[in-house]
Each structure stands twice: as C-alpha cells, then as structure tokens.
C-alpha cells in the first residue's frame with residue numbers, strides 16, 4: 001500500500017507560497033493540499049484558481065509535477081470546477097452538502113481531466129457514498145469541522161475511516177477502481193499511527209508541518225509512525 005503525505009498550505013507562509021510548496025515537497029511530501037474556503041459554506045476565506053495557477057509551477061518533486069489536491073469548501077461547487085482544472089488542479093474534492101447534484105459534480109470534475117473526491121464532515125453520514133463509489137477516486141474524511149487549521153483531531157474519525165476502508169476493499173474486490181482514503185484535520189506525529197491503522201493512506205497535515213522549524217524532520221517522523229502502524 002502506498003502512503004502519501006499531503007501538507008495543507010493553509011498553514012504555510014502565504015507571502016512566500018511558491019517557496020513553501022517547493023520546500024515542503026523537497027522535504028519529502030507527496031501531494032500539495034490546497035484548501036479553498038468561501039466564507040459561505042465555511043466561515044473563512046482563502047484562495048482561488050488564480051493562486052492555484054501561480055502555485056502550479058512550484059509543485060514539482062524530483063523534477064516532475066506533484067499532484068495538487070484541491071479541497072473545495074465552497075457552495076455552489078460546479079461553477080468553479082473548470083477554473084481549478086484549468087489552473088492545474090489534479091484532484092478536486094467537495095462536500096456533498098454543498099452540491100445540489102453530487103453525481104453530476106463528480107462527473108464534471110472527471111470530464112475536466114481531474115480525479116474526483118467526496119469529503120465527509122464529522123457529522124456527515126456514509127450513505128452519501130452509497131451510489132457513487134464508481135465515480136470516486138478519493139474519499140476525504142474530515143477529522144475536524146472544516147474552516148480552520150490547527151484544530152484538535154476528533155477521534156470519531158477513526159471508526160469512520162475503518163468503515164470506509166471496508167467499503168473501499170469490498171469495492172476493489174468487486175472489480176472497482178482504486179480509491180484513495182484521505183484524512184484531514186488535527187493530524188500530528190503522535191496520532192498518525194492510529195490513523196494509518198484505521199485505514200487512511202493519504203494524510204493531510206497543515207499546522208503539524210508548517211508550524212515546525214524542520215519540515216523534513218516532521219515528515220520523516222510521520223512516515224516512521226505510519227510504517228510502524
């Protein structure tokens with residue numbers, strides 16, 4: 001199984017964003033997690049497609065483009081999807097409560113050449129996955145309520161991850177495609193092992209990485225906890 005570390009640039013220095021992205025990828029990260037907030041679906045406001053486009057040339061690892069994982073915390077969703085695809089997003093995920101037509105939005109993301117993901121808040125039930133597993137490339141489990149970095153991990157996310165891991169395994173066994181299981185919120189070196197045991201394979205971490213002086217040391221410690229788990 002492949003494990004991916006996806007630093008959330010929400011906690012990076014926005015005045016030096018390109019440099020932060022290059023530094024964190026050189027420090028061992030795999031994916032750039034790009035948090036988009038609209039002060040409507042969530043009570044905070046961040047960045048849009050223009051900033052994604054500006055970051056794109058900096059998202060390079062070992063001379064090759066690293067995936068930009070756009071986490072849309074916006075409503076409505078569909079209007080902005082093509083803009084992010086054009087801005088160089090590789091993965092686009094959204095919250096089902098924020099879209100009037102979940103199946104249509106997943107199709108729209110894929111039509112624009114991106115991988116599509118659904119994001120489940122701590123209070124969002126798993127039944128949103130029931131009829132769309134074949135349209136999914138990624139499921140993102142929120143382990144905080146979305147809107148801010150630096151919040152405390154909600155432990156109920158562990159059971160949710162295990163339940164979704166079982167669904168993904170059943171989907172794969174029935175001939176379905178690969179689906180990444182990502183976790184976002186309050187992920188640190190001291191809980192990442194338990195999160196990996198619960199079934200996550202892609203780990204978003206904002207404050208834990210960008211809040212530390214040595215990104216490489218944090219990422220290495222995270223990988224070591226994952227491999228021991």
Ligand code: DX5
Nearest residue numbers: 146147149150185186206207
């Ligand atoms: C929260 C965002 C997260 C956040 C994670 O709404 O989706 O990606 O930046 O930050 P930490 O790792 O600090 O909880």
Ligand code: ZN
Nearest residue numbers: 008035071184
């Ligand atoms: Zn996020």
